[in-house]
Amino acid sequence: DAKTTQPTSMDCAEGRAANLPCNHSTISGNEYVYWYRQIHSQGPQYIIHGLKNNETNEMASLIITEDRKSSTLILPHATLRDTAVYYCIVERGANSKLTFGKGITLSVRP
């Protein structure tokens, strides 16, 4: 089972920042926090990952709390095309597989 807890859904106005929370209170010291998303009927898409420090790339920013028990994915200027299910994953087994939970459904409204 996934070791993360995410709200079921949230919505956001187009052009505004979308802040997606994730709790992972049992994360171990060497586990990374990964975010993927799945747009309807498509394959999952990697967004960003981090270990301790905050990370930013062309898609998003990842803010990890100091105790690493929670994190927030930030989409700075959400567009309609960002409507998707977003998965926060911290469990990476010994064979580097990803275990997907239910994720959070983000709906971006015009």
Next chain:
Amino acid sequence: NAGVMQNPRHLVRRRGQEARLRCSPMKGHSHVYWYRQLPEEGLKFMVYLQKENIIDESGMPKERFSAEFPKEGPSILRIQQVVRGDSAAYFCASSPARDRNEKLFFGSGTQLSVL
């Protein structure tokens, strides 16, 4: 640099037939993962392969399902004697190395429909 290629995109089979799903990983990637997504459900890990080796098949059903990743050619997920419950989207992912810090790249999936 082409991404992970899966074919066919859609596959229709009658009950009892065999289904073969193909996955060509990204260039330079030697690790392949298969996932299944049943309608209205999440992604479930099935199997992890490296060239010519099955590393982890803990998510594979015990019967009718098999996977291979030969030295040459794509990875194949094979489902024998398909049943209606096999109808799902099957996604393949690849990575260049076996490392916690390595991200997976997913294909567009094969939608299997069993009549």
